[in-house]
Amino acid sequence: MNIENEMKLSFKSLSRNEGFARTAVCAFAAQLDPDTEEISDIRTAVSEAVTNCIVHAYRNRTGTIELVCRILENRELYIRVRDRGCGIENVAKAMEPLFTTAACEERAGLGFAVMESFMDKLKVTSAVGRGTSVIMRKRIGGKNE
Amino acid sequence: MSLRIESRDRSVTAYLTGEIDHHIAAAIRNDIDYSVRDTGAVELILDFSGVTFMDSSGIGLVMGRYRLMNEMGGSVIVQDPPHNIKKVMKLSGIDRLAEIRNSTEEESK
Ligand SMILES: Nc1ncnc2c1ncn2[C@@H]1O[C@H](COP(=O)(O)OP(=O)(O)OP(=O)(O)O)[C@@H](O)[C@H]1O
Ligand SMILES: [Mg+2]
Numbered sequence: 001m002n003i004e005n006e007m008k009l010s011f012k013s014l015s016r017n018e019g020f021a022r023t024a025v026c027a028f029a030a031q032l033d034p035d036t037e038e039i040s041d042i043r044t045a046v047s048e049a050v051t052n053c054i055v056h057a058y059r060n061r062t063g064t065i066e067l068v069c070r071i072l073e074n075r076e077l078y079i080r081v082r083d084r085g086c087g088i089e090n091v092a093k094a095m096e097p098l099f100t101t102a103a104c105e106e107r108a109g110l111g112f113a114v115m116e117s118f119m120d121k122l123k124v125t126s127a128v129g130r131g132t133s134v135i136m137r138k139r140i141g142g143k144n145e
Numbered sequence: 146m147s148l149r150i151e152s153r154d155r156s157v158t159a160y161l162t163g164e165i166d167h168h169i170a171a172a173i174r175n176d177i178d179y180s181v182r183d184t185g186a187v188e189l190i191l192d193f194s195g196v197t198f199m200d201s202s203g204i205g206l207v208m209g210r211y212r213l214m215n216e217m218g219g220s221v222i223v224q225d226p227p228h229n230i231k232k233v234m235k236l237s238g239i240d241r242l243a244e245i246r247n248s249t250e251e252e253s254k
Binding site: 015016018019022036037040043044047048051054055105106107108110111113114117 | 237
């Protein structure tokens with residue numbers, strides 16, 4: 001798959017970086033000229049993935065979050081959010097809507113459901129003790145063709 | 146994000162504006178819960194008309210307030226969420242716990 005453009009960011013797992021990450025991805029995606037609905041979908045999906053690193057992966061500590069964005073062929077936006085945190089034991093279970101390991105913190109267990117429904121593709125790989133990688137793809141302007 | 150809270154006749158209205166995410170959710174939650182408990186409110190109106198962004202942290206916020214009001218024998222109303230916010234709410238099924246209402250329609254009734 002040809003990579004037409006790419007950007008990489010790495011930042012600390014501080015909650016104040018959630019807004020930064022959303023804005024950075026949308027600024028990069030702007031070259032695909034997404035409509036307001038698409039921007040809103042991307043913004044929300046990125047927020048979910050980054051928040052999960054901060055809330056779950058690096059619970060009680062600060063680590064580094066790595067973000068890669070690419071423009072692929074056919075106006076496809078590729079986003080990878082990766083942490084080196086605690087990892088997920090059972091990814092299929094974690095991705096079930098309403099599943100959460102942090103109910104007492106008022107987490108709804110809907111982050112993955114949001115990513116899945118707002119993006120075209122979602123792939124999660126994880127290893128306990130080593131970290132998690134979330135890859136999302138969305139074709140921009142696909143609805144009108 | 147800024148938050149304005151008004152209360153009258155055991156009804157609390159929280160006007161939320163800006164972006165609701167995990168970074169800000171705990172502060173909003175504390176302020177709202179304080180007002181609800183302080184006034185013994187039986188109705189909590191969460192006005193989303195000024196909210197520009199919300200992720201699942203906002204869903205957690207609404208669900209948590211639903212639980213609190215339920216405990217106190219009251220209810221939660223979500224008022225005037227913009228299109229993109231409503232989209233996240235619909236996905237969560239929160240409309241089964243809290244009434245989502247449009248304040249302008251309400252007035253013309
Ligand atoms: N990066 C990650 N590292 C470790 N565990 C994770 C990570 N992302 C998700 N999880 C696990 O998967 C579960 C489900 O994640 P999801 O985002 O769907 O819900 P949540 O974060 O618990 O709640 P919400 O996103 O609605 O606030 C989490 O509760 C957590 O146990
Ligand atoms: Mg989450």
